[in-house]
Amino acid sequence: MAKRSARTPVGTVSFRLGVLGAGQEARYAERLADLELKPKHVALLSALRIKGAESQLEVAAVMRVAPSLVVLLADQLEARGAIERVRDPSDRRRQRLHLTEEGVRLLDAATAAAAALDEELTAPLDAADRAALARILERLAIANDLLAEDI
Amino acid sequence: MAKRSARTPVGTVSFRLGVLGAGQEARYAERLADLELKPKHVALLSALRIKGAESQLEVAAVMRVAPSLVVLLADQLEARGAIERVRDPSDRRRQRLHLTEEGVRLLDAATAAAAALDEELTAPLDAADRAALARILERLAIANDLLAEDI
């Protein structure tokens, strides 16, 4: 019953999350290549759908990246017509971002790609474990205050 | 019962693995700073303990990184006295890597740090979920042919 402790970090949950996560991200990046998007672009689009954006700074906080990176990602998404920047009239310092039709289309395609990836990843698991994994990861995402949908 | 499908990739297992994994890796990197190690160094040391090393090329394959990166990591670990390079006498092209006393010490410290991180990460989970998570991730690691201990 008592779990023997790991002899190397490889046996820990944290390390496995890191390795598996990096693997999935790499695969996801491949699938997104068709759409000419990177995972961070998708994260930004997702943030807009889930939370809306009071400002780019807020988006940066949600995504846990530097504000200067949001500028870059937003530049690229704007150039592709996926988002629009609108100066907040009540505070002209703020740039409000919002999804265009095209952005919605891209985000839906990216969502489908991620769902397909999930299928493949969890293929070796039985239904109960698949459900458990989804539930537990959501729990951890919320506990870590990460961007989470409230489905 | 039927799970509503996610509206954004953020709700998928793959995406959550990516984000949580990146977060844990970043935290782990912080903890390792004391030991003057990076997660990749630890991955290399772990590979040596778990599988031994026929050659650096083999280590690169296990770690899923370019051989040239193994050279660099091994240089740094060797300079710190954590590993030794030994030319395989039966095939003098191969560099065999092995842990020194110091390497073992570092690896043990790194393992303890990772275990501590696990504690914190899984604090919000009950015992059953903690066990389930560990079990499922191990399953996935094996299915994905990632470096795994056989505890």
Next chain:
DNA sequence: CAGAACGATTCACATATTGAATGGTTCACG
């Protein structure tokens, strides 16, 4: 109204990693 605080942007820089070129070593086979 002056200056502190704030948001977006730009830019130089650090870091991590890869792929191609190089050199020494071994292997297969004519």
Next chain:
DNA sequence: CGTGAACCATTCAATATGTGAATCGTTCTG
């Protein structure tokens, strides 16, 4: 056996990703 193909390690230049500091316009506070 000798020679070219294959192989491992290494070096090096190039690329990707991201950050922090400096700058500029805007807003807030006293």
